[in-house]
Amino acid sequence: MNWEELNSKFPEAIVEKIKEVVKKYNLSDQQAKKFISIVEEMYEKSKFEPGEAIGVVAAQSISEPATQMTMRTYHVAGAAEIKVTLGLPRLIEIFDARREPSTPMMEIYLKKEYNTKEKAVKFASEIKELVVEDVVKSSVVDILNFQIELILDEAAMKNSRITPEELAKRIKESFKTEVRAGKTKVVVKLKEDIEIKDLHKIKNKILSLQIKGIKGIKQTIVRREGNEWVILTLGSNLKKILEREEVDATRTISNDIHEVANVLGIEAARNLIIREVTKTLEEQGLDVDIRHVLLVADIMTVDGVVKPIGRYGVAGAKGSVLARANFEETIKHLTQAALTGEVDKLESTVENVMINQVVPIGTGMVELIYSPKKKGKK
């Protein structure tokens, strides 16, 4: 049997299945040949035909089930206390390629040697971001003495294992001013040249100063998955996490598409779009063929950057003026086109519908070109 030949005819998955069937039913060469020719016929039939409007089919196949989605925005996922955006809002968020998802999350997997409950819990508390605000009960701006007093929350200080001296040192390092540490408060002395109206700005800067952990990680939860410990985080900082010694950098992922595109590249972002969309649809019990999602993910990433579907992304980048004007912001596009003398070659679907011509879909795509032969030539 010539398997090489099969590989050029079919995708890998079908070749594997053919091999499986041939082996299982112990087909002779002749039987196998006949079987393969039947498979080939069916495969050719099931391919979409040249000129098929697959974009429209994909759009409808995703959006029809999406209308069935409940409008319930929030849902508490399992025992973990992290609220995750699900359903329609999440779907819109993915296709709009928002800069930051409303609930950025990470799933952190640990290397084998760190995969015990104690080590996972310890790591989880290490990476959680702690800012000055978290250990301060209240803060006061003292205009008379030109200083900021931070009244410490002793319980919180104890929990996060920080002494007032350490805190004072940390503030001193990043603000380069005199800082005194008392037992229950830390006093930050300010430089003389600071204007009074800037005092509150400085106070807020001090309060949002990061003392411990990794920036952006607001909450961590340790969960058991199968026979290993996984850390879920609210807030995401993929790069910093992947650099950590304890983390399994082959499986740890974030749900922030732009972040993944920056850290792992555009192909990884494409895979994440597919993963997130299918996950969202499955959670809602909707059955959408994955091929439609693949097409959308491909279109969103063709140019090497993650582009949203919509006005500022794919639809806004159409070549034809009339097609863009037809979608959204009609006047803006038409005036712009008039000013710059844009030409519409009427090559695509929308503009041909508008002027009542045959649209280039299916048989309408084919054109005949007559090239007359010159005299004397064959």
Place this chain on the structure above:
Amino acid sequence: MSKFINRENFKYLKIHDKKSSEGDNLTKFNILKHKLVPEHVVLSEEEKRKLLEKYNISEKQLPKILAKDPVVKAIGAKPGDVIKIIRKSPVAGKVIYYRLVIEE
């Protein structure tokens, strides 16, 4: 005297840090081993020519990948190179995709 100012009143003043997307590009981990990253291979000039011939297209018609993309940097491709991407597809098993490296 000036202790009337309490932090609750000034929460709206809180300045949000800008999210840093770039920074240094030295990474301590191998991104090529991540499960989201498919295999990337740089095509030779000969392979590139054959590919363009096979589909009868110019290189500009290929999908793009930025030169600053972390994977492109990791495998050391230059603008103008064509990268062959071997994707794992849930439908077809294995799919070959091509991208042209471009600057910004």
